[in-house]
Amino acid sequence: GEVLLPRPCPAWWAPQARLLGRAVYHVPTPAECGGVPDPYALLETVRRIRDEGGTPRLLVLSVADDPTATVPPPEVLHEAVEAAADEGLHIVSDETWRDTLHRPHDTVLIGPAEMAPDRVTVLTDLSGAFLPPSLPAAVARFPATAWGTALRARTLDVLTALGAFLAAPVAAAAAYVLGEPDEVAERLVRATRLHARVAAAAQRRVLAAGALARPPQAGRHLYVDLDPLRPALTARGVGDSQDLEDFLGERLGMPAPGGHRFGDELGALRVRLSTGPLLGSTQQERMTSLTAPDALELPHVERALNMFGSAFDDLRAAARRMEPPR
Template structure:
């Protein structure tokens, strides 16, 4: 068995990336894989028992658990954000599962949520992590979108591995995942050559054992990362790439902000996006108007918007949300240029405004301020 997958440069670059974010890391703690899906699949395969996920949540979190035949326990998110479950709902779910003879195992969460583009406040994340740790759950923290904050000075993003860090020791049961190609960041997304996703395991005996089990699964899948030089360079964060990444995140913030205003102007609601390039629209207040156009649930709403917009639309049912709810994720343009007047971004927003107006009977408004 290969003890460590991926090139040494990739693992060294990952160590530097995490150290700069307050997580001291050695190469033995880093496990790379060819893709985030394969890495998460290996991690869940090596960590048995019940999986808990906030819903709505990332498609791949649900997909990998279902692929292993382990239907995840979907938990409601708090009113203020996505990415984490309501801590009281988590505790109640774990206790009910134990009473039913099930063994709670893993909580999957995200420090930046896809689909909503929101960030759990540190105090809420702390409460969720304490609840999970108190119940003996392994916390898998997906931090792939951590570096896409629209305004880093206004949004505090922390890792469960920072929160559960007693007396300087490593958090015993927190595994951090990152997929450099998940974010619209220069140097990683769309780069030539093989990709890689990475997991950081605790520097403890239990963490070492879990990392070894994941490597065994990756061996069986032949899914270890190769010499992913573009990913390693992105993780090293040279000055020019970091400046481009920050400009791209600011531009995404402008466009998602305008997109959320367009949803509000049409009569829908959504949580204000703080990171990433998506908004999650709740069009339930517009049910009568949408029903008149044949959109009565998430799937038919998605279909109606795909006809009008093409790609960039996914119904809430794909994220584990209630299929009957009129929820949809909309994607803002990811402009290559940071200027707010970027033509492609304005055209994409205008198409969204026109589609919502057509479906709801509202006139398009000037949300591109």
């Protein structure tokens, strides 16, 4: 059956579904957050798919969202889960960044499995918060039902047929971090605090330049909307998110994947910006950032943030020069 995804969503979701031969439909998200579909838009999309002869079966969502770095309020998530349940959809909840809340004492994060345990499979990519990208491993928790047991068995059959086995060193590392030893937990807390500080500083620079970005609440990135600076960007030959990706990638000296890679419209001037490149260009600089009492005071972090901000300040200055006189 068809797969429904929020717009925007992680870059890998739609390609994976299409590799399986599944049609993908993107559903708009609420104004206050990303990661979950607007419940009314979800119901309308399901109705439209069925009117066209389709069979929507699966909704994928995220409670600590990539790319928007937002956490949906519990009531918003509940409405989306309730709408999905009413339409008979199974839910896959990607909770890769769940353990990276920037303000854990102020942010309420509830997963859909806590609301509808029989309808939700929880997926976590351990190379998000726990393991380096060179050690790819993920964990899935299926519903504790007969149907969930059958789904798990079918998933294992497919993975076996594909030869998708974990190498012994990767399996050992995954088992170790899943035990949450003190050194892993402490490093995660330090890393989360560091990325939260840098993400907030980057967002302040984006907003000061007149662009838009929701306050980052989780993860190691922020999602920026540069539509308010469109006239200045148009003057530089930037007309869509692919142009914007190329333009900012060169100006910032870091990857700046456009929103089209996350299911957004090509014409929308949005990019996902990671905080990692702002922490240093060498392993030593990154480690210094991780252990410093205040990384924002480090020369290499301050320099990176200033360069980051200047790219947007230049666009803001150009946009102001193009404004008609008052």
